[in-house]
Amino acid sequence: MKHDPFAPGFGSSFYDYLAATRPELLPAATSLPPGAGPPQVPHGTTVLALRFGDGVVVAGDRMASDGYQVSSRRIDKVIPTDAYSAMAISGAVGPCLEMAKLFATELEFYEKIEGRTLSLSGKANKLGQMVRGNLPLALQGLAVIPLFAGYDLERRTGRVFKYDVAGGRTEETDYVAAGSGSGQARGALKKRFRDGMDEEASVRMALEALKDAADEDLGTGGADPVRGIYPTVLVITAEGTREVPENQVSALHQALGASEE
Amino acid sequence: MAMPYYVSPEQLMRDKAEFAKKGVGRARAIVAIRAEEGILLVAHNPGASLNKLSEVYDRIGFAGAGQYSEFEALRKSGVRHADLTGYAYSREDVTARGLANGYSQMLGQIFAHEMKPMEVELLVAQVGPDTAADEIYRISFDGSIAAEGQFAVVGGDADRVTASLDRHVTGVAGLAASLALCKQALEDGGNGTLSAADLEVALIDRSAKGRAFRRLGTPRVEALLAG
Secondary structure, three states: OOOOOOOOOOOOOHHHHHHHHOHHHOHHHOOOOOOOOOOOOOEEOOEEEEEEOOEEEEEEOOOEEEOOEEEEOOOOOEEEEEOOEEEEEEEEHHHHHHHHHHHHHHHHHHHHHHOOOOOHHHHHHHHHHHHHHOHHHHOOOOOEEEEEEEEEOOOOEEEEEEEOOOOOEEEEOOEEEEOOOHHHHHHHHHHHOOOOOOHHHHHHHHHHHHHHHHHHOOOOOOOEOOOOEOOEEEEEEOOEEEEOOHHHHHHHHHHHHHHHO | OOOOOOOOHHHHHHHHHHHHHHHHHOOOOEEEEEEOOEEEEEEEOOOOOOOOEEEEEOOEEEEEEEOHHHHHHHHHHHHHHHHHHHHHOOHHHOOHHHHHHHHHHHHHHHHHHOOOOOOEEEEEEEOOOOHHHOEEEEEOOOOOEEEEOOEEEEOOOHHHHHHHHHHHOOOOEOHHHHHHHHHHHHHHHHHOOOOHHHEEEEEEEOOOOOOOEEEEOHHHHHHHHHO
16 A cells, blocks of 8 residues: 555556566566576467458467477467457467466556556557567577457557567568468468458468468468367457357368368 | 653544544445346446446456545555456456455554554445355445445445435346436435436446456436436
């Protein structure tokens, strides 16, 4: 109660509050002993986001790999962070998921303390600072390289952002991809992206790009109809965030296969 | 060296309590009531750009009567506590009981040890899967805490508002009926005739997944009151 409301850590940022009072809970709190090699941990692979007429589509494969081993076939790498934004992760799975959780808490906390939501630019900027905070761990092999996408309620458009390991933030006009299969995914998106597509066409395009990535990249998991595992696809528009149901994704996926033969 | 005057502890506590009561007594009343759709919070707060009702966590709401600066600081520390608990453990580990206990400790400490007690009275409410599982806690300036039943009232005219609700509330009602009862009770508390614009209304929505706190704007309140 005696805290100065403007003192560091007692404003509207949960991240700052954690850093000021419970730094051991920050994702980057643990550092590896000097000289230690990068630890063997699961890594997530291909995620992407693209803009369409009404907003953005964010999608990711479901694979987490540990070197040449499959670590998990069904993790979700696309995580809604509030009603109008989502983060897609590539890099070391543990720190990535931890950062996504922290970022979602950050946005909710700001909203509750201030009584209004952060602007989309404000959210994207904050995520950049959090990625930069992880740099010491990234240099030791535990990189967090997220994508960020959302619907900008002021500009009335979808926007997509990518980050480098040092927290550098780049906004792209049309699409972004990250992870080991991102080269193939970007190639697919580059050839087919059109301005003002409808939702179905853009979801199909996202699935196609992920399929290309899975075809060419060992680390990216393709759709697995036998086990019923399909990419995670999120659509964010002025109405909010919603996940495309699995049966719809599987139907679109089947149609993709058929059109190729 | 000047000797401090002796004041008996009883006298000291009485004076502090009287001071705090006077402060809270100047505040307009706030009602929390269990309804079918969730827990309804209604405050007499014209304009309402400075909120008296707010969200703490998924299924937990907060209402503060008294000094704005004081209950606002308490609200923020509640949000910090809730978000920290939810982040360090899991979302379902954040409970109204824990939060209300924390407030009770904090207010009790301040009442006992600080020169000036806080001039506030708080409500912490958590909606459950059914009305029987709803929880409403009332915490006073001295840290005393009570788990309330069907409804709870804080603020200046609490006695008269409570009396009105006692007379009219028969059981758990729907949203519109509950809102009408609360408005009636606030009017009976001596606020004169109230319009939708005089009320700040929020619902902790029983059917919601995740964050359940919803503000009901003036048009919605008007429509509900019109039946």
